[in-house]
Each structure stands twice: as C-alpha cells, then as structure tokens.
C-alpha cells in the first residue's frame with residue numbers, strides 16, 4: 001500500500017502516464033478480487049467498506065425497481081445495522097414496504113419461510129451469510145434459489161462469512177454481495193459490492209464515472225491495493241486458518257459452558273452452523289459493558305453485541321429479537337479468535353470470565 005500513498009500519486013482516471021500507471025494497479029486489484037470471487041471484474045464496485053456496500057445494495061436496487069412498481073424489501077430481524085437501519089429508512093422516508101423476517105432461535109432464516117414472504121411487488125431480499133453477533137450461517141445458496149424462482153434479486157451481507165468460508169459467486173448464485181477488507185486482515189475503510197451483470201442499480205453517490213458509473217469519487221488506491229493483497233493471502237490461507245480458529249472456538253465454548261452452569265450461561269447462535277472463529281454467549285444477570293471493561297483490564301479484548309453499539313448500556317437487540325429475556329440479553333458476550341490467538345490464551349480468558357461472573361464482581365448483577 002505504501003507507494004500509493006506518496007510516490008505513485010496518480011489518479012487512476014487521469015490521462016497522463018502517472019494516471020495510466022495507477023489505472024493499471026487498480027485494474028490489477030480488481031482482477032485479483034474477481035478471480036478470487038469467481039465473477040467478472042466489471043461486476044465489482046469498490047466502496048468505503050461494508051456499510052456503504054450494504055447501503056448501495058438496498059438503496060440502489062429499491063430505487064431502480066421503482067419504475068417497475070416493485071417497492072417491497074425483505075430482510076431479517078438480526079441483520080447488521082447497516083442493513084436494518086437502511087431498510088427502516090427506506091420504509092419511513094422513501095415509500096418502500098418492508099418485511100422483517102423473524103430468525104429462528106438458532107439465528108437462521110429458512111428457504112420456506114422466505115418463499116412465504118415473497119410478494120409480486122418484492123424487489124429485493126437481503127439476508128446475511130454469517131451473523132456478526134451470534135455467528136449463525138444462513139443457507140445462502142438455497143435462499144438465492146428461492147428468490148430466483150420468484151424473479152426477485154438477492155443480496156447477502158458476506159462481511160463476516162467471506163473471511164472464513166470459500167466464496168464462489170457462480171456456485172452461490174447471489175446477485176449482490178457485500179465485503180469489507182478489515183474483516184479479513186485488510187485495511188479499514190475499504191470494501192466492495194458485487195453486482196451481477198443485469199441487476200438494476202441506481203448509484204447513491206453521483207458525480208464522476210468511476211466504478212461503472214455506480215460510485216462516483218476518486219479511488220482510494222492504497223486501500224484498494226491493500227484489500228486485494230489481503231484477499232489474495234486469505235485465498236491461500238483460509239482453509240488453514242479456519243481449522244485453527246475452529247479448534248480454539250470449540251475449546252472456548254466447551255470450557256465456558258463447562259465452568260458455568262446453564263443457569264448462568266448459554267451459547268447463542270447455531271451450535272454447528274456458525275462462523276469458525278466465533279463464540280457467543282448470553283450471561284444471565286451480567287451487564288456486558290461492565291464485563292468487557294473488567295476483561296480489558298486483564299488484557300482481554302472481547303465484544304458484546306456489535307462493535308457499532310459499544311458504550312450503549314442496552315440489551316442486545318439481536319438477542320431480544322431471538323426471544324431472550326432482558327436479564328440474558330444484557331449479558332451478550334462475543335469472543336472471536338484470530339490468527340495470533342493461542343489455546344492457552346483461550347483457557348486463561350475463559351477462566352477470567354468465569355471468575356468475574358461467579359464472584360459477582362460485576363455490579364450489573366442487579367439488572
């Protein structure tokens with residue numbers, strides 16, 4: 001990335017040779033991503049990250065479908081806020097109709113449930129591949145098939161899943177798919193939206209002709225180069241890391257459930273069909289924010305709900321949506337493992353969590 005911050009400063013859209021060189025670098029990064037995803041390079045729109053890709057998918061398809069009289073959007077009640085807040089705004093301010101499907105207790109949407117919700121005026125269905133808070137994985141290929149049987153476009157937020165599951169867009173059959181580089185060890189502030197050839201999409205950000213006229217603005221070349229490099233490394237190492245993660249994740253789940261009884265802790269999300277790096281729990285009567293602060297003092301970096309809600313002393317909206325009582329939903333804990341994480345660290349972290357919960361160090365026991 002470094003040369004493109006300073007020495008090679010050309011704008012890829014400029015005519016002079018520095019620009020042409022930058023354009024070649026941009027095209028190369030796009031080819032790397034397209035090869036890895038198994039799509040055409042022209043089907044990729046570089047964005048500032050996952051939130052922008054999600055926004056562009058929902059706003060872009062819904063506004064483009066207006067001319068066809070299709071204004072109905074379907075999503076689920078446990079989506080990332082980039083989806084849910086956008087869907088709610090489209091409903092409140094832009095005349096769209098919205099169906100929010102209730103996920104199962106394990107955090108999944110079934111193909112038959114989706115089929116029942118599709119209407120003649122449905123334009124788009126958006127369901128995440130892997131859930132960021134509870135790790136559950138949706139049956140994306142089957143959900144895409146249901147959509148296509150009804151002539152409806154299908155978007156999937158794959159920001160979590162892409163880091164861990166192999167992606168072959170032709171095999172998956174989705175029409176739009178969001179990625180963010182920082183979820184696979186790339187830089188923050190860059191991502192992409194895959195838009196299958198033929199999907200109607202109006203740009204949200206208008207201006208220049210960048211990205212096939214779908215996203216105006218001078219390219220952030222250093223970050224795009226960084227994303228492509230991180231993705232190339234991910235392609236080579238994904239399987240290796242996924243099995244490393246899964247060993248640690250399973251140890252984390254078994255250890256914490258073994259130390260605390262079912263009165264105090266439950267695993268949230270799907271027990272098997274979940275992201276390989278992702279363990280999530282609900283702790284009864286615990287204020288998750290307080291727990292996280294105590295863990296940070298011990299050098300343990302954990303999350304509760306979404307990182308986007310940090311500091312918010314509210315129960316997890318995802319756990320409430322799944323039917324958990326408030327005394328459980330206040331204690332959402334999410335432990336994700338990374339490439340540097342060791343088994344010893346997992347056991348020590350779990351021991352610390354169990355001690356904090358058992359000794360009632362947490363004043364939040366009053367919730």
Ligand SMILES: *Cc1c(COP(=O)(O)O)cnc(C)c1O
Pocket residue numbers: 048049050051052054080082128130131132157158159160180181183189190191
């Ligand atoms: C992180 C995340 C996002 C948002 O991506 P940003 O790059 O932070 O905007 C969207 N969806 C899911 C599922 C995520 O995990």
